[in-house]
Every structure is written in structure tokens, then in C-alpha cells.
Amino acid sequence: MNVNVNKYSRQILFWPNGQESQQLLQSKTVSIIGIGALGTALANHLVRAGIGEIRLIDRDFVEESNLQRQMLFDEKDVNSNKPKAIAANEKLSIINSEVKIIPIVNDVNNGNIESLVSGSDLILDGTDNMETRFLINDVSIKLGIPWIYAGVVHSRAMTATIIPGITPCFACLFPNVGSGHGETCDTVGVLSTAVHIIASYQATEAFKLLIEHETYRREDMVQLDIWKNDYETFPFQYSLNPDCPCCRKKQFAYLDNKTSDKLVSSLCGRDAIQITPLGNEEESLDLTYLKDKWSKIGKVEQTPFLLRLNYEDYQISLFKTGRIIIKGTTDTEIAKRLYSTLVGN
Ligand SMILES: [Zn+2]
Structure with a gap:
């Protein structure tokens, strides 16, 4: 080299x-x-x-x-x-x-x-x-x-x-x-x-x-x-813990945690919720199709990486993988409802 x-x-x-x-x-x-x-x-x-x-x-x-x-x-x-x-x-x-x-x-x-x-x-x-x-x-x-x-x-x-x-x-x-x-x-x-x-x-x-x-x-x-x-x-x-569940017993609680098909997490302190569909790592969403659909309900901007919608009091950013960040709420139920309305299930 x-x-x-x-x-x-x-x-x-x-x-x-x-x-x-x-x-x-x-x-x-x-x-x-x-x-x-x-x-x-x-x-x-x-x-x-x-x-x-x-x-x-x-x-x-x-x-x-x-x-x-x-x-x-x-x-x-x-x-x-x-x-x-x-x-x-x-x-x-x-x-x-x-x-x-x-x-x-x-x-x-x-x-x-x-x-x-x-x-x-x-x-x-x-x-x-x-x-x-x-x-x-x-x-x-x-x-x-x-x-x-x-x-x-x-x-x-x-x-x-x-x-x-x-x-x-x-x-x-x-x-x-x-x-x-x-x-x-x-x-x-x-x-x-x-x-x-x-x-x-x-x-x-x-x-x-x-x-x-x-x-x-x-x-x-x-x-x-x-x-x-x-x-x-x-x-x-x-600091060494001889009974540490992770490095001694090799129990990986965070890695092996079973979750549903979507991961819903609040973005701490940011007044935002993120929803991540799991098991689909390819960039697969047709953002242009959704842009047309969304432009009927609010102001939409498209970049090569994401689609952004201002809808009611929310700012919604959708990435090509289907991951979405909803700004303007800390309520996961509201976020899930918006997700299924705007992206589908
Ligand atoms: Zn350890």
C-alpha cells in the first residue's frame, strides 16, 4: 500500500x-x-x-x-x-x-x-x-x-x-x-x-x-x-463485572430484542417521533408518486434523499427506505395514524 x-x-x-x-x-x-x-x-x-x-x-x-x-x-x-x-x-x-x-x-x-x-x-x-x-x-x-x-x-x-x-x-x-x-x-x-x-x-x-x-x-x-x-x-x-450479562454471559438484550414490523421512537427533546419499517433496507419508495399525492394536502418539497410535507401542525420528512420523522408531536399514536394515512401500512 x-x-x-x-x-x-x-x-x-x-x-x-x-x-x-x-x-x-x-x-x-x-x-x-x-x-x-x-x-x-x-x-x-x-x-x-x-x-x-x-x-x-x-x-x-x-x-x-x-x-x-x-x-x-x-x-x-x-x-x-x-x-x-x-x-x-x-x-x-x-x-x-x-x-x-x-x-x-x-x-x-x-x-x-x-x-x-x-x-x-x-x-x-x-x-x-x-x-x-x-x-x-x-x-x-x-x-x-x-x-x-x-x-x-x-x-x-x-x-x-x-x-x-x-x-x-x-x-x-x-x-x-x-x-x-x-x-x-x-x-x-x-x-x-x-x-x-x-x-x-x-x-x-x-x-x-x-x-x-x-x-x-x-x-x-x-x-x-x-x-x-x-x-x-x-x-x-x-469496573469489571464478573457477572456482566453482556460481556460475560453473552446475553445481548438490546440486539436480540424482538420488535414488531415497525420501530417507533421519540426523538428525545426534539418534539418529534420517528417510525422505521423493519426488514426492508432497500431504497424502495416512489417519492415522486407520494409527492403528487401529498401536494393535494399540504406544501411538499422533494430533495434527492427525502420528501418533506408541512401538514396541519406537523412537519413530516420521509426517506426512501420508508423511515419517517414527524415533527410537532411526542404522541406515538398520532404519529402512527399519520404514518398510515400518508404512507400506508
Ligand atoms: Zn460487561
């Missing part, structure tokens, strides 16, 4: 094994789940560093309130309702054309996560909810793929690197935390610098794993408050 020694000169000087480390990095595949504030910062670092392949997985589109901290997006992306994975791919492709970038506009759930991340050397957490993190943890332990957790809210941030069979897993670290909602960026806000400092920790640990240099790998969980100048670490040796 060729190494562009000029492009990567400053990091080749830094790497413990110079060009050999760079070659290793260029042979690796990373999946980032969630291309928001954390995900864009992570992708930016990895693509500039010359990772081999990167999968950008995100279900959402760019909104105005994202621009304060999500560094790969701009006002044009907001105005064209661009999916985050697509917008990020466009920016990253002109930053480093040597990297294979795969944008995936999809919701990550227990029906698709294994195929989305399979073949990855590492998974990076750019999500904003505990449920998806427990799901990532299940698939990490099942497939033996390390992952790096990070969470940010307000000016507080946390990160930990989870390596199957070596470190405690996420369920060991958070034994009593369910998937319920706590404070989120949508309810208490978030400082962009808190996101970026923790994404830098995550990306740095990613580099250590990807170039297979274990000497300084962290064996603790980091927690900091960048506003209040707090910094704490929690060594892993106190």
Missing part, C-alpha cells in the same frame, strides 16, 4: 513506527454511528489522517440549530434539507480523496446494526442516547469489534474505550443505567468546545488502536467539565 509521505509527513514523524504505522491506519475501516457534533469532529480527524475506509451512519438531516457545533455543515446543507451523512461525505471527499467514504442514511437498530458495522476494525460512538450505546455494546461484544464511547451534555463530557475480552464493557461501566432519557443537549444545551475536546480524546484513542500501538492506551473512563475546570478519571480495574 502506497503512503503519500508528503501529505502525512507531520503525522508520520509523530507515529511510533513512521510509515509502517501510517500503512496500518490506511488498511483500517471505522464505522461512526451518529454524524452530529461528535461524529463530524471524529470523521474530520480520521479522514484527514488517511484512514482506509470510513462509514458515516446517520438517520437525520442538517438543521439550523446544528451549525453551532457540527463542524462539517453549513447553511446550504440546512436549506437543502441534506441528510447529515451525505453532507459530511461531500465535505470530507474534497478534504481527502484517498479515503473510501461510505455515507449511510439510515436509522441504526437491532435489525441492521450487525450488517452496517460488520468488517469494521472499530466503531465510534457519535450518538446521543443510551439505548443505541447499549446496542453498539451488544454488537461489539458479539462480533469482537472495539468501540469508543463518548457522551456530551452541557459543558460535561465522558469517554471510555471498550475492547471485547480486555476491558470492562459498557454494561459493566453503567450497570444501573437504563435506556431512558436523562438530561440531553436538547434540554440543557451543549457547549461546542466540550464536544470537541472529548471527540479529540476519542480520536486519539482511535489512532492508538488503529496503528496497533498499545503502550499508552487508556484503561479508565475520563469525565470532565470544561466550564468548571473539573477533570476526573475512573480506573477500569474497579
Whole structure:
């Protein structure tokens, strides 16, 4: 594998094994789940560093309130309702054309996560909810793929690197935390610098794993408050749970959770409900047909990726896979009724 020694000169000087480390990095595949504030910062670092392949997985589109901290997006992306994975791919492709970038506009759930991340050397957490993190943890332990957790809210941030069979897993670290909602960026806000400092920790640990240099790998969980100048670490040796249902007993509660044909979830703090039809990963809906139908009941916009309808007090975004985000309600029954009216069953 060729190494562009000029492009990567400053990091080749830094790497413990110079060009050999760079070659290793260029042979690796990373999946980032969630291309928001954390995900864009992570992708930016990895693509500039010359990772081999990167999968950008995100279900959402760019909104105005994202621009304060999500560094790969701009006002044009907001105005064209661009999916985050697509917008990020466009920016990253002109930053480093040597990297294979795969944008995936999809919701990550227990029906698709294994195929989305399979073949990855590492998974990076750019999500904003505990449920998806427990799901990532299940698939990490099942497939033996390390992952790096990070969470940010307000000016507080946390990160930990989870390596199957070596470190405690996420369920060991958070034994009593369910998937319920706590404070989120949508309810208490978030400082962009808190996101970026923790994404830098995550990306740095990613580099250590990807170039297979274990000497300084962290064996603790980091927690900091960048506003209040707090910094704490929690060594892993106190966190291993010998009875952990996930990493010891290999019970994958989140991955094996049986669901109906549709996944209905409220998008925390966003006054929105998402409905995801399961078992159909192909882009199959005829958006143009629905556009004609919908234009009789409200204002409709179509982009290459989604159809958007303003109907009554709701803003409805439909992706080609049949996934829909209904903004303007937190009532799942109303959302399901709208889904069957507008899309069918
Ligand atoms: Zn565990």
C-alpha cells in the first residue's frame, strides 16, 4: 500500500513506527454511528489522517440549530434539507480523496446494526442516547469489534474505550443505567468546545488502536467539565463485572430484542417521533408518486434523499427506505395514524 509521505509527513514523524504505522491506519475501516457534533469532529480527524475506509451512519438531516457545533455543515446543507451523512461525505471527499467514504442514511437498530458495522476494525460512538450505546455494546461484544464511547451534555463530557475480552464493557461501566432519557443537549444545551475536546480524546484513542500501538492506551473512563475546570478519571480495574450479562454471559438484550414490523421512537427533546419499517433496507419508495399525492394536502418539497410535507401542525420528512420523522408531536399514536394515512401500512 502506497503512503503519500508528503501529505502525512507531520503525522508520520509523530507515529511510533513512521510509515509502517501510517500503512496500518490506511488498511483500517471505522464505522461512526451518529454524524452530529461528535461524529463530524471524529470523521474530520480520521479522514484527514488517511484512514482506509470510513462509514458515516446517520438517520437525520442538517438543521439550523446544528451549525453551532457540527463542524462539517453549513447553511446550504440546512436549506437543502441534506441528510447529515451525505453532507459530511461531500465535505470530507474534497478534504481527502484517498479515503473510501461510505455515507449511510439510515436509522441504526437491532435489525441492521450487525450488517452496517460488520468488517469494521472499530466503531465510534457519535450518538446521543443510551439505548443505541447499549446496542453498539451488544454488537461489539458479539462480533469482537472495539468501540469508543463518548457522551456530551452541557459543558460535561465522558469517554471510555471498550475492547471485547480486555476491558470492562459498557454494561459493566453503567450497570444501573437504563435506556431512558436523562438530561440531553436538547434540554440543557451543549457547549461546542466540550464536544470537541472529548471527540479529540476519542480520536486519539482511535489512532492508538488503529496503528496497533498499545503502550499508552487508556484503561479508565475520563469525565470532565470544561466550564468548571473539573477533570476526573475512573480506573477500569474497579469496573469489571464478573457477572456482566453482556460481556460475560453473552446475553445481548438490546440486539436480540424482538420488535414488531415497525420501530417507533421519540426523538428525545426534539418534539418529534420517528417510525422505521423493519426488514426492508432497500431504497424502495416512489417519492415522486407520494409527492403528487401529498401536494393535494399540504406544501411538499422533494430533495434527492427525502420528501418533506408541512401538514396541519406537523412537519413530516420521509426517506426512501420508508423511515419517517414527524415533527410537532411526542404522541406515538398520532404519529402512527399519520404514518398510515400518508404512507400506508
Ligand atoms: Zn460487561
